Amino acid sequence: MKDKALQRLTHLHREHKGLINIMPLQTGGLLTEAAKEALIEFGDGYSVCDFCLGRLSDIAKPPAKEFVHDLLPQFLGSDVATVVHGAREAIFTVIHSLAQPGDTIVVDSNRHYTTVVAAERVGLNIVEVPHSGYPEFKVDVDRYEDLIQQYDPRLLLLTYPDGSYGNLPDAQRTGEIAQAHGVPYILNGAYAVGRMPVKMDEIGADFIVGSGHKSMASAGPCGVLGMKKKWEERVLRTSKSYKNKEIELLGCTVRGVPLATLMASFPDVIERVCHWGEQVAKAQWFSAEMEKLGFKQLGEKPHLHDLLYFETLQLYEISQHVRERGYFFYKELKNRGIWGPQPGLTKAFKVSTFAADRQQLTSVLDSCKAILRKYS
C-alpha cells in the first residue's frame, strides 16, 4: 500500500480547532469538560460494554440503564426512550416499524434530506406540506389536515426546527391534527432536543427524535428516540430467538464512546436548555446586526432559533472578481479565527450562534465588516 497515503493517517488534525465556531452542524455538539473526560475513558472499542448482560440500555456501569430508562424519558417528555446512531437512524427505525412498502407518509417540505432517504429505504411515498417560499419559507401545519384526508398516510413527520432556516413550525397544532385523525406523529427535533425546551407529551407527538452530535454536546454519531408507551411493543419489538434483543436496534446501537459522551454531557445539557431565552435573544441581536451590514436573514422573523440563514449577495459579487472565487470568504474568516459558513458559499449560507458568546459574535460581525470594506 502507498506509504504516503498511510502516513497521512497517522497524524489526523483538524484545521478548525480552537476557532470561533458558528458552523451550524457543530455548535450544539461541542463536548463539555465531563464529556471530554468520558471520551478518553471510554475511547477503546467496546469499553461501555464492560458490564453488559445482554442489552446496552440495561448496563448499570456506566449508568446507561438509569440514563435510558429514567432520565431520558423525563427529559424528552416521553414514556419510553432508547439510544440510537442518530436522528436519521431513529426515523428509519420508526417508519420501518410502522409502515409497509407502498404506504404514504406526510412530512414538511423543510425536512432534512435524510427523511426522504429513510422513506426510500423503506419503500414509501412521501407527500410534502409546502412552505411559503422566499423569504420566510414557513410551513403552515394546518395543511397536514388536507393531506391526511387526501392520502391516508401511515405517519406524519414535522422537522422542528428545520436545519436550513431554523424555522419553528407549530408542533403542538400538528399534534392536535395527528391525534384528531389518529395518525402517528414523529417530531424530528435534531436541532431542538438538547438546545431548547421541548417535550413530546406537551406537543402531542407519538415519537421524538434527537441528535447527540448535533444538539446534545456529544461525540458523533449518536441520537435519542422517545415514544409513547403504546408504540414500544411495535418499534422496540424483540427477537423471537433472543428475547432481550430489539430487532430494530439490531441488538444494540451506539455501543461505544459516543454514548459515554452523551451521558457525561447530559447534566450540562439539561441546564443549558433552561437558558434558551438568552440564546434566542443572542440570535435575534446577531441577525439584526448582520442585516445592518446589508445581508438579509431568510426564514422566520422575529427568529426563534440559533440556526440562521443569510442571503449575502455582496459577498457573491466580490467572489466574481477574486482569484479564490467563492472560497475567499471562508479564507478571510479563517484568517480572522472564525469557522462557520461552508467553504465555497457566498450567495447565501447558514450559521449558528449557539456556541459563540456575544463577544465572539461581535468579532464575527467586525470581521464581516472588515471583509466587505477590504473588497469594496
Next chain:
Amino acid sequence: MKDKALQRLTHLHREHKGLINIMPLQTGGLLTEAAKEALIEFGDGYSVCDFCLGRLSDIAKPPAKEFVHDLLPQFLGSDVATVVHGAREAIFTVIHSLAQPGDTIVVDSNRHYTTVVAAERVGLNIVEVPHSGYPEFKVDVDRYEDLIQQYDPRLLLLTYPDGSYGNLPDAQRTGEIAQAHGVPYILNGAYAVGRMPVKMDEIGADFIVGSGHKSMASAGPCGVLGMKKKWEERVLRTSKSYKNKEIELLGCTVRGVPLATLMASFPDVIERVCHWGEQVAKAQWFSAEMEKLGFKQLGEKPHLHDLLYFETLQLYEISQHVRERGYFFYKELKNRGIWGPQPGLTKAFKVSTFAADRQQLTSVLDSCKAILRKYS
C-alpha cells in the same frame, strides 16, 4: 430530575482501565497511540465533517476519501468498500438490499446473534448449517451445498471466525460452493479483518464485513463493508432525489470520531496483520498451559485464532461453596489486575489472547493456578 442520578453522569469511570485485558470483545479494539490523538482531535460532534461536500466517503480532510475508496478495498481484497456503524449494520444493509421478506438465507450455526436479528428485521427465514457439537463445534461447509439445493436461498453467510469458539471454517470452499450455485456470499469477518490476513477476492466472497471496535483498533461503534463491483449499484444505490446520497447508508453512517480512530489506527492494523502467525502460536501456547491446569479448551484444535473458549468445571465447583457464588472468579482475577471472563461465569468462558503479551498471559496462568490453590 434526581440530582444523584445526574451526579453519577459527571465522572464516568471504567473499573477495568489499565488491567491486563483478555476480554474477547475488547482486545482487538484497543486504540493505538495515533488513534488516541485522533480521538481527542475529532471528539466534538460533527468534527470529521468540516470539509464535507455531501458524502462522508468523499471527504478529503481528514482523508476519508482515500481511506474508503483506495486503502480499504486493497486491504479487504474487495472492489469497493464503505464504512458503516458496525458488522451487524453491514449485514443488515446487504441482506436488506438483496433479499425480500419471505426469502431464505443460509448461515452457519455458529453465527453471531445479530445475523439472526438482522434477518428478522428484513423478514427472512434462516436455515443453519449445523456444527459438530461438543467439544469442537466445527462447521462442515460442504453442507451449504445441500441446503442451497433444498432452500434456494438468496444469500449465504459464513462467520469467520465465530465469536464463541474462534473456529475458522473453510471460507474458500464456501466461496467455491457459492460461485458454483450463483448465490451471493457474505463473509462476516468481525473477528478476522484487522487481526489476521483475510482477502475477500481470495476467499471468493461477494461481501466482506469487518468491525472497527472489535478488530481494527477503533472506538466503537464502526465497521467496514467490502463488496464486488457488481453489487455496488444495488447495495450502494443512491436516492432518486439526492444523487450523492446512498439509501442504505441513510446518506452517511459513521459520521464522527469512531471513523477518525479507524483511520488513524489503520497503518498499525495493516502491520499487525502481518504478525498473525505469532498471535496463533501465543494462543496455542496459552491454550496448552490452561489445559495443564485442568481446564478444557473447546472449539477447534489445534486452535488457529486468539478467541478461546474454556470449560472450567473446577471453578464452577468452587462457586457452589463461596459467598460471591459465580462472581468470585471475576473478583479474584480483578484483584490480580486481570479483566476478561464475563463476571458471573465459571462453568465456561471465552477469552482472547490478542492484546496481552506472553508475560501478561503468564500472569493470567499464574493467577488461575493461585485461585485454584486458594480454594482447593
